[in-house]
Amino acid sequence: MSLKERKEREKEERRKQILDAARALLFEKGLNATSMNQIAKQAEIGVATIYFYYRSKEDLFAALQVEGLNLLYLKLEKACEKETDPAIKLKTAAQVYLKFSRDNKDYFDIINYFLSAPDQIFTPDLKGQVDRHGNIIIAIIEKYIKEGMESHIFKRVDSKRHSVLFWATLYGLTHFKKLKNTILKGETFKDLFEYGVNNFILTLMA
Structure with missing residues (x-):
């Protein structure tokens, strides 16, 4: 060396x-x-x-946020690279996100921690840096939705908005896991998660 x-x-x-x-x-x-x-x-x-x-504490924590987003992106790419069906890609991406929330809890919590109030935590420059990496995560889902439209598996939709809605669905579902002993009592979280993802994909089908 x-x-x-x-x-x-x-x-x-x-x-x-x-x-x-x-x-x-x-x-x-x-x-x-x-x-x-x-x-x-x-x-x-x-x-x-x-x-x-x-340069600062905020710079350091922005690096943590970017690190977590990059790790999630790499896991998504690797899991979906051999899939050809856009609907399966979306299902796979959802499972990657769920697994990431369990296996990489520190990074998952960091991403959510800073998503809660980015304008109060980061300077505009740092927020822009974090946003660029976050947009890469949104873009990969948008790409799958566009692939589905081009192959006529999905109907014509606003791919950008639906990619954001996809992540919003996953975000909401993973946070509902905390309610497994209250309003979700008697229903497994896994079934609810898959039900939510499958129904989202159904809204895209041509």
Whole structure:
């Protein structure tokens, strides 16, 4: 390994160390109660080192948000790359999202945490950065819907709006899981989730 490669690897390891510490503190203390000094202490590094990588606390948390969105995007692409039926792609994407909410709960919670009030948390520049990555997630679903329209499996619809509605449906359904012992008592969440996804797809069918 060359010196340049070693330095790049060390930078990535240090960046991961910082993000891991920030992620842990975010859920322990919340955004406002977490400081750069606390993150430095948790990561066992100097606070100046953090500022070498990130300009501010908000910059650091935006990086976490982007990291989570990128991970979800890669999982979606990998799961759907061999599928040819657009309806199956949407069903697969829904299952990827559900699995992501369980297997990558930290990232899932971070994405939802910052979606709640992005204008209050991020500067316009950082919000734009996060939005660009979020739009990639929306675009992949829009692509599947367009494929369905082009192959006459789906009727003609506003693909952008329906891709947003698709994610809104999944978002709402996953949050309903918390109600499994109250209003969802007697019904399995898995069945409800699949029912919701299947009915959304039915509205698209030609």
